[in-house]
Amino acid sequence: MPSTANLHGQITGNASSAKRPTMHYGKKDVFVYRTYAKPLKANKQIPESNFQERKNVLFGVDVQVALHGEAFLKNYTEGDNTDLVATDSMRNFIELSGGKIEYSTIDGFLFETAKGFLKQWPQIEQVDLAGQSVEFDDVAVEKDGKIENSGIMFRPRHTERPRASVSVRRNGDDFEIVNHISGITDIHLMKITGSAFKGFVQDEYTQLPEKEDRNLFIYVDIDWTYNNPEDGANLDTSNYVPAEQIRDIAATVFHELKNNSIQHLVYHIGLRILERFPQLKDVTYYTNNRTLKEVSDTVDGKGMVYTEPTLPYGFQAFTVTRDDLK
Ligand SMILES: O=c1[nH]c(=O)c2[nH]c(=O)[nH]c2[nH]1
Structure with a gap:
């Protein structure tokens, strides 16, 4: 069973190549807030929607990561921490990744970050990343007698949060998406x-x-x-x-x-x-x-x-x- 993010964005299941039903570890609730990410434009207009663009002036995401690999077995069986990437390092990697990539979607951010994990640590066989948007609405304020969006002031929104999950496996020198889900x-x-x-x-x-x-x-x-x-x-x-x-x-x-x-x-x-x-x-x-x-x-x-x-x-x-x- 390949691992997937469930309806609460949690990662479940195991890597497709795994010999044991469950062996993965990681970090959850890694929050990344980035200002001035790349805008996302609609590729086409549809009759049901007047959506044109997600401005991404403030891009927030709550990320969960899980790593898979046979190299991590000895961490359990022998207490041997060789090859163990601390979950604290995973968190740092994700946070810093937030400023290194020109993404406009959670999916793109997660996919690039997943490939980055595989490049950084050769003992990882598969990375699962799931993210749920932390949404903010631009607040309308008075500017020169008109009510307009502030552009710099935001109000958190708790419903209608886009989300994504991606699992990426090492395949020789290349990387392969074994699972990708987009959602809201x-x-x-x-x-x-x-x-x-x-x-x-x-x-x-x-x-x-x-x-x-x-x-x-x-x-x-x-x-x-x-x-x-x-x-x-x-x-x-x-x-x-x-x-x-x-x-x-x-x-x-x-x-x-x-x-x-x-x-x-x-x-x-x-x-x-x-x-x-x-x-x-x-x-x-x-x-x-x-x-x-x-x-x-x-x-x-x-x-x-x-x-x-x-x-x-x-x-x-x-x-x-x-x-x-x-
Ligand atoms: O749309 C519904 N589907 C159901 O299956 C169901 N069951 C129920 O008690 N109310 C409703 N409403």
Whole structure:
């Protein structure tokens, strides 16, 4: 099983060549904040999005690294630290890498940094790097009588964080991507009308009433892979798909579709993403149902009062592939 980053950006599994199910070590929550990174431009305009550019004036990423290699076995069996790269050194390497490379995406930063690890320490066989963006929005301020983006002042944003993970293996003198995933976490979307949930199994365990029309509030993580991983991981972003366009497709399809369930909705979001971006291989979702709880109708009969849903929450996970487009 090749190692991959899971839905929380954690690294799991092992190197594809490993003789033992699990042997890797590393550092997590290595934060890199870089000012004036290279802007990321949309390669094409799509009907669902007006995204043009990610300015990257402040580029923040929370990185996790894991190293694999048979040379590290003696660290465990013999207590022999020859070849052991201290996790503190890994952290320093990642932080300094932040200023050495001209990247405009997390993917590009991670891929270059992964190759840098393999060049620096020959005993490493495979490096896994996962990163989740730390997002900041440019704050609108008054400038000469107009409200405009400050350009130097930022406000942290806690949802809609792009993410990426890449695993790179040594292959002779060359490096090979064995796994690359791009994504965005915590898109929170609520549609107040135009969603149904009915026709599901009715038996002695069913308490949930059927709904012709419900409020539907979802938390969505979306991950996608490329037909050619280099298109997503290279510093050259001419075939890169910005997470902002994926986010906007999700909102547009949710807006348009009279959906019968979250399952129905995410399938159609996935199809639209694959239609728009032929360079993508598949799209995977993890949704969380946060549909609000109904309290009462309003006295004017036009609206509804809701409150927070209570635990536990339902989830769905699903991969849409190019075969689904046929
Ligand atoms: O969109 C939904 N899918 C489900 O599988 C489900 N189950 C449930 O109780 N509510 C919902 N909503």
